[in-house]
Amino acid sequence: MTTDRLLDLVGVAGGPSAEASLFHLEVIEAGPLTPTFHRVVLTAPGLGDLLYRAGQDLMLRIPQAGERIVNRRYTIRDFDPARAAVTIDVSLHGAGPGTDWVRGAGIGDRIDAIGPRGKVTLREDADRHLFVGDETGVPGALAMMEALPPGSGATALLEIDTPADEQDFRPPEAETAATVDVRWLHRAGRSEPGDPSPILAALGDVALPAGPVHAYVAAEAGVVRRVREALTARGLEEAQISAKAYWRRGLPNAEHGEPARDG
Numbered sequence: 168m169t170t171d172r173l174l175d176l177v178g179v180a181g182g183p184s185a186e187a188s189l190f191h192l193e194v195i196e197a198g199p200l201t202p203t204f205h206r207v208v209l210t211a212p213g214l215g216d217l218l219y220r221a222g223q224d225l226m227l228r229i230p231q232a233g234e235r236i237v238n239r240r241y242t243i244r245d246f247d248p249a250r251a252a253v254t255i256d257v258s259l260h261g262a263g264p265g266t267d268w269v270r271g272a273g274i275g276d277r278i279d280a281i282g283p284r285g286k287v288t289l290r291e292d293a294d295r296h297l298f299v300g301d302e303t304g305v306p307g308a309l310a311m312m313e314a315l316p317p318g319s320g321a322t323a324l325l326e327i328d329t330p331a332d333e334q335d336f337r338p339p340e341a342e343t344a345a346t347v348d349v350r351w352l353h354r355a356g357r358s359e360p361g362d363p364s365p366i367l368a369a370l371g372d373v374a375l376p377a378g379p380v381h382a383y384v385a386a387e388a389g390v391v392r393r394v395r396e397a398l399t400a401r402g403l404e405e406a407q408i409s410a411k412a413y414w415r416r417g418l419p420n421a422e423h424g425e426p427a428r429d430g
């Protein structure tokens with residue numbers, strides 16, 4: 168698909184927009200954040216005017232051999248309008264166009280991206296929020312928790328490899344601010360990424376808050392399905408769950424950047 172055709176589908180090129188725009192990004196920082204996460208900071212003309220909501224992502228357009236482009240989506244972990252810079256945090260795994268590009272990214276490298284993308288953002292009709300994810304869901308969960316309105320509360324169950332992959336996030340500031348309870352779940356060699364057991368076990372130990380609650384689930388496709396089933400079995404309505412498969416065990420994501428539906 169040509170870039171022009173893609174923009175016809177997703178939005179306009181450049182400029183301030185709540186719609187997706189095409190940005191010609193340049194890497195200004197890149198390096199390890201934790202043993203398995205890499206952080207990349209990117210800038211572009213016009214990026215300082217980006218309008219986005221916490222939880223949305225950028226779709227990197229990663230060149231492959233020949234003219235082929237593969238899209239890979241990464242959540243906006245942070246946005247600094249003064250520097251016209253966005254930060255993405257990527258969980259490195261074996262190999263793939265996304266992980267390979269991020270692993271090799273250096274200052275001055277260039278890449279196109281389309282964003283902001285994504286419909287999963289903080290729900291205003293909830294005052295209690297439950298975030299469930301593996302490492303691919305960590306940047307979105309932390310970004311959304313940093314954007315919680317005063318008086319709301321959040322619990323997060325976040326599966327990572329080891330304690331060394333735990334990450335800081337900006338805590339609520341005032342007494343009136345949101346309360347957050349982050350529980351890091353460590354695989355520590357006892358399970359593989361994409362195994363639903365650690366998250367399901369932790370979910371069983373969480374008391375679902377009374378009142379308007381919303382759950383956000385972002386992880387491997389099979390894990391997302393099992394968590395959604397567990398949440399509905401616990402009494403949540405479908406409308407109270409925003410669940411999205413971010414990758415699928417054993418299969419590359421499709422060229423549009425998400426797991427293929429029939430994969």
Ligand SMILES: Cc1cc2nc3c(=O)[nH]c(=O)nc-3n(C[C@H](O)[C@H](O)[C@H](O)COP(=O)(O)OP(=O)(O)OC[C@H]3O[C@@H](n4cnc5c(N)ncnc54)[C@H](O)[C@@H]3O)c2cc1C
Nearest residue numbers: 241242257258260263264265266303413415417418419420
């Ligand atoms: C909306 C959205 C937002 C996302 N945000 C983030 C983010 O902020 N940070 C982040 O790290 N990821 C994020 N992801 C997930 C990321 O896009 C996928 O992991 C993607 O598959 C990576 O592409 P790749 O080219 O590296 O691997 P692919 O070519 O897709 O896959 C190659 C192989 O690696 C395996 N694989 C893919 N991802 C993983 C993984 N995480 N762990 C173990 N094996 C894997 C596949 O099963 C396959 O066998 C997001 C996905 C979506 C849809």
